[in-house]
Amino acid sequence: MAGTGIGARVERKEDFRFITGKGNYTDDINREGQTHAFFLRSPHAHATIKSIDTSKAAAMPGVVGILTGADIEKDKVGGLICGWMIHNKDGSPMRAGAHPALAQGKVRYVGDHVAVVIAETLAEAKDAAEAIVVDYGKLAPVVDLATATKKGNPVIHDAAPDNQVYDWHLGDKAATEAAFKKAKHITKIDLVNNRLIPNAMEPRAAVGDYNAGEEAFTLYTTSQNPHVARLVLSAFIGIAPEHKLRVIAPDVGGGFGSKIFIYAEETVCVWAAKKVGRPVKWVADRTEEFLSIAHGRDHATHAEMAMDENGKILGLRVKTRANLGAYLSTFSSSVPTYLYAPLLSGQYNIPAIYAEVEAVYTNTAPVDAYRGAGRPEATFVIERIVEVAARELGMDPAAFRRKNFIKAFPHQTPVIMCYDVGDYDASLKKAMEIHDVKGFAKRKRESAKAGKLRGLGYSAYIEACGIAPSAAVGSLGAGVGLWESAEVRVNPVGTVEVLTGSHSHGQGHETTFAQLVAGRLGIPIENVSIVHGDTDKVQMGMGTYGSRSGAVGMSAIVKALDKVEAKAKKVASFVLEASEADIDFKDGKFSVKGTDKSVDFASVALQAYIAHKFTGEQLEPGLKEGAFYDPTNFTFPSGVHIAEIEIDPQTGVTTVAKWTAVDDFGVIINPMIVEGQVHGGIAQGIGQAMLEGAFYDAGGQLLTASYMDYAMPRADDLPSFRVDHTTTPCPSNPLGIKGCGEAGAIASPAAMINAITDALGHETIAMPATPQAVWRAAQASLAKAAE
Amino acid sequence: MYNFNYHRPSTLRQANGLVGKVEDNKLLGGGQTLLPTMKQRLASPAALIDLSAIPELSGIEQKGRNLVIGATTTHAEVASSDLVKAAIPGFAALAGGIGDPHVRHKGTIGGSIANNDPAADYPAACLALGATIVTNKRRIAAGDFFTGMFSTALDEGEIITKVIVPTGAKFAYTKFRNPASRYAMVGVAVAKKGAKVAVAVTGAGSDGVFRWADAEAALGKRFNPKALDGVKTPDAKDLNGDIHASADYRSHLIGVMTRRAVTAASGK
Numbered sequence A: 001m002a003g004t005g006i007g008a009r010v011e012r013k014e015d016f017r018f019i020t021g022k023g024n025y026t027d028d029i030n031r032e033g034q035t036h037a038f039f040l041r042s043p044h045a046h047a048t049i050k051s052i053d054t055s056k057a058a059a060m061p062g063v064v065g066i067l068t069g070a071d072i073e074k075d076k077v078g079g080l081i082c083g084w085m086i087h088n089k090d091g092s093p094m095r096a097g098a099h100p101a102l103a104q105g106k107v108r109y110v111g112d113h114v115a116v117v118i119a120e121t122l123a124e125a126k127d128a129a130e131a132i133v134v135d136y137g138k139l140a141p142v143v144d145l146a147t148a149t150k151k152g153n154p155v156i157h158d159a160a161p162d163n164q165v166y167d168w169h170l171g172d173k174a175a176t177e178a179a180f181k182k183a184k185h186i187t188k189i190d191l192v193n194n195r196l197i198p199n200a201m202e203p204r205a206a207v208g209d210y211n212a213g214e215e216a217f218t219l220y221t222t223s224q225n226p227h228v229a230r231l232v233l234s235a236f237i238g239i240a241p242e243h244k245l246r247v248i249a250p251d252v253g254g255g256f257g258s259k260i261f262i263y264a265e266e267t268v269c270v271w272a273a274k275k276v277g278r279p280v281k282w283v284a285d286r287t288e289e290f291l292s293i294a295h296g297r298d299h300a301t302h303a304e305m306a307m308d309e310n311g312k313i314l315g316l317r318v319k320t321r322a323n324l325g326a327y328l329s330t331f332s333s334s335v336p337t338y339l340y341a342p343l344l345s346g347q348y349n350i351p352a353i354y355a356e357v358e359a360v361y362t363n364t365a366p367v368d369a370y371r372g373a374g375r376p377e378a379t380f381v382i383e384r385i386v387e388v389a390a391r392e393l394g395m396d397p398a399a400f401r402r403k404n405f406i407k408a409f410p411h412q413t414p415v416i417m418c419y420d421v422g423d424y425d426a427s428l429k430k431a432m433e434i435h436d437v438k439g440f441a442k443r444k445r446e447s448a449k450a451g452k453l454r455g456l457g458y459s460a461y462i463e464a465c466g467i468a469p470s471a472a473v474g475s476l477g478a479g480v481g482l483w484e485s486a487e488v489r490v491n492p493v494g495t496v497e498v499l500t501g502s503h504s505h506g507q508g509h510e511t512t513f514a515q516l517v518a519g520r521l522g523i524p525i526e527n528v529s530i531v532h533g534d535t536d537k538v539q540m541g542m543g544t545y546g547s548r549s550g551a552v553g554m555s556a557i558v559k560a561l562d563k564v565e566a567k568a569k570k571v572a573s574f575v576l577e578a579s580e581a582d583i584d585f586k587d588g589k590f591s592v593k594g595t596d597k598s599v600d601f602a603s604v605a606l607q608a609y610i611a612h613k614f615t616g617e618q619l620e621p622g623l624k625e626g627a628f629y630d631p632t633n634f635t636f637p638s639g640v641h642i643a644e645i646e647i648d649p650q651t652g653v654t655t656v657a658k659w660t661a662v663d664d665f666g667v668i669i670n671p672m673i674v675e676g677q678v679h680g681g682i683a684q685g686i687g688q689a690m691l692e693g694a695f696y697d698a699g700g701q702l703l704t705a706s707y708m709d710y711a712m713p714r715a716d717d718l719p720s721f722r723v724d725h726t727t728t729p730c731p732s733n734p735l736g737i738k739g740c741g742e743a744g745a746i747a748s749p750a751a752m753i754n755a756i757t758d759a760l761g762h763e764t765i766a767m768p769a770t771p772q773a774v775w776r777a778a779q780a781s782l783a784k785a786a787e
Numbered sequence B: 001m002y003n004f005n006y007h008r009p010s011t012l013r014q015a016n017g018l019v020g021k022v023e024d025n026k027l028l029g030g031g032q033t034l035l036p037t038m039k040q041r042l043a044s045p046a047a048l049i050d051l052s053a054i055p056e057l058s059g060i061e062q063k064g065r066n067l068v069i070g071a072t073t074t075h076a077e078v079a080s081s082d083l084v085k086a087a088i089p090g091f092a093a094l095a096g097g098i099g100d101p102h103v104r105h106k107g108t109i110g111g112s113i114a115n116n117d118p119a120a121d122y123p124a125a126c127l128a129l130g131a132t133i134v135t136n137k138r139r140i141a142a143g144d145f146f147t148g149m150f151s152t153a154l155d156e157g158e159i160i161t162k163v164i165v166p167t168g169a170k171f172a173y174t175k176f177r178n179p180a181s182r183y184a185m186v187g188v189a190v191a192k193k194g195a196k197v198a199v200a201v202t203g204a205g206s207d208g209v210f211r212w213a214d215a216e217a218a219l220g221k222r223f224n225p226k227a228l229d230g231v232k233t234p235d236a237k238d239l240n241g242d243i244h245a246s247a248d249y250r251s252h253l254i255g256v257m258t259r260r261a262v263t264a265a266s267g268k
């Protein structure tokens, strides 16, 4: 499509400044008199702090101040919070331990925050940190997810005596048991969703500033949701009331969920700025990120699926243990529960589902939402078990899926979700055509000739985006509403500023939001700028995560644009001397029905401000409207990914030979940006499936604390992706958008593992399926074949 | 990083003088290993003596049947050198497979050899090709130079000035990359000159680069991958195991990578 409106491949407006080094990231911000913070972190996974002696360190050159948990206590700085209450099976609340920004009496993971040194330079802060003497009383650590709740284990938080955070369930147990009684075939699988460490290009950073004259704080921080940060820092942590605390999240270089959360370091920087009377800056180095950013995933699951004699799915039961790490991070509790189990129905008509989730504390970094948050875990369970079931039944995996697809909408699953619309057959069919699944057998033979094993794997995923109706999430335990806000400010010359509560940190909102506005108002896209990420500019917002900025954030803009248009029509009616009901607005022009009288948008904007054509009694001057939009449902992006891989059985090296993705994202604003989101998501999913994994040793030391050991996907690990779409517009928002930010990462791990196990004829392979793991599985399957 | 003094001699003589005089110094090649270690505060020399401004330490020459490579010659220079590509193409390819473009344009052959990282590439090639390491004091055969992981025959204050690499062998280096770091998880260099075959293995040995004698004997009789059928790969107990690869997997990979190196060296 030509032009710049919805559907056009408009180049990203923000990229010029990013690729020419003109971005303004938190680390680029330097305040007058700024000091530098360095966090002394725990070298132990689990220990009491008997004493901290800072006297020698405090006397070292350049040291401005040293703060510890005792100062936090003295100043009554509140603990970091977990904003989603989960209830146990018996109705009692989850067991949450305190989460102080600086450790009080105990450290609970390697990287935990013991003290902060604030000095003139970072090097001086580090020197002084080395001189702090901490007397630790080492405790045995709890590291292993499987045995974390074993009787007699060391206790991590007194509030959770068996290290269990909650024991939660969803679905109808009795109905599911009954379904299994009727079953002709039951498929069982055990799988692990490996722990990942988010690696945004920009590590976390914060600058805290305090203006003593105004008694006001400013925090510059790498956040995906600065308003939520301000709310938490004000209402719960107690830094300052909201009108005395400004939070700015300037350019942010990627988040993937990890920058949603309110962290110890930013809290300490803003609090310490007042204490030392100078701005305090902290920038994480990469190893600090590995150690202390919220990790993702880390589930162990047993799942069983019941089928009748025709391969129709009757029921599903799932038992998952989720590792939440040493403390409950901001939204951690919701990830293995309400962001996970409600998606276990996948694209399938499953009459009965019962899911149980036990979440545990361990002496490892906190775990929270990471690209997909719960949905990749759910998709991995359902798409693996469906694949294994088809193979056990001797059915073609695509045919088995098709047989069990939901075909009528709306569809109420047994696990909360009501799918509004979709056409799962259409995306499967299109993906199979594009991929040339028919030619696979031939390609497999060619691989075999070269001594290689070829495999093909599907993933027919569904996810829930655009979170979400505030009342609905509130009833499930969320501490906040999940609406979004927008304000459209039309300037007298007809240019437009759009203030949004969404936050762009790679998504390209400055382009896509401007496409919507320019198209709707019929003005050049250059005349639109998008303002976000500053609590002093945007009044309130919920931020960006869960692929919600299109479906929810842009819907709020649409609502505000509706109001702008209505007001502008009133202005135009005075300008054109016609009745308001006779004014049409199209392609940037207001015209009087049935006449050739018209006036363009910019002229109307000017008239709105000079206000010569109407009196104050007739109409308020100005052209500025705001809106809050609360969605009526989740949105349900879905699609099919097909992975085709080739294995060198001698080494275990797996090459991704071919990848096809056909997604249904509803209406697409900018296909180029959507493709980019899908590419990045698939790269992350392939990373999870083949390369990435966070490993702790038995003592709780992180073995993968740098790129020497944590394998990120690189360009040459990936094939060229074929990305295409089918479209069923989303009925629950005005633009028909479903969301695309996480789909790639949600779909791809299952497709990869299904392809690898297809090639190997062997169902057990853990992620990451490294060359070593694949080689072992290949040996096992060759041995089995030889029997 | 801690503070340190920085010296940048422009002749080898000046460097020799500084090495003996400056307290607690370390030589700086490309800094690709030393500087990250200093940034992490794992090394804290009081002074660095940067060798990069000494013209006589850099460059590549063909001298008779040898290639002579100056110690501060970067991996990128070796990889793109027409001389190296013509004389020992596998050696140029090895250099082109080290790290990433940044590392290749800063890192030097002298630094790599002096560091003798157990997963580095050059040591295997030097050992297989029978290179000679020339220092400001003496000449050391590669076989005597690499004495264990991160350790070499270099004395305190000894500066590698050049590496002499004999040409005329059939040579190939095959590298199985560590999926994260892309250093060698197993790297095998095979060189055949006349009837003599040398096989050197990096990335796998629990004490650094080593020669695989059984393979050399078998390939000496018949230079063909099939000659290795039935030859037991190095014992896992002498090999490294870590989260990326257990010792038995490394042992297996040595067999695979050696066969592939033989095939490549044979020009098939």
Ligand SMILES: Cc1cc2nc3c(=O)[nH]c(=O)nc-3n(C[C@H](O)[C@H](O)[C@H](O)COP(=O)(O)OP(=O)(O)OC[C@H]3O[C@@H](n4cnc5c(N)ncnc54)[C@H](O)[C@@H]3O)c2cc1C
Binding pocket: B026, B027, B028, B029, B030, B031, B032, B033, B034, B035, B051, B071, B072, B097, B098, B099, B100, B103, B106, B107, B108, B109, B110, B111, B112, B114, B115, B117, B119, B120, B121, B122, B158, B159, B160, B161, B181, B182, B183, B184
């Ligand atoms: C991201 C990354 C990836 C890498 N990947 C690989 C890889 O795949 N394969 C591989 O082999 N290497 C790899 N390396 C290491 C790289 O090759 C380094 O360049 C090399 O190990 C050291 O060389 P340098 O010139 O940088 O030495 P420096 O870091 O400057 O010095 C290393 C050591 O050698 C000493 N030294 C330096 N020059 C001399 C000399 N002339 N005489 C005596 N002592 C000297 C120094 O004092 C120091 O102890 C990688 C490095 C990085 C950062």
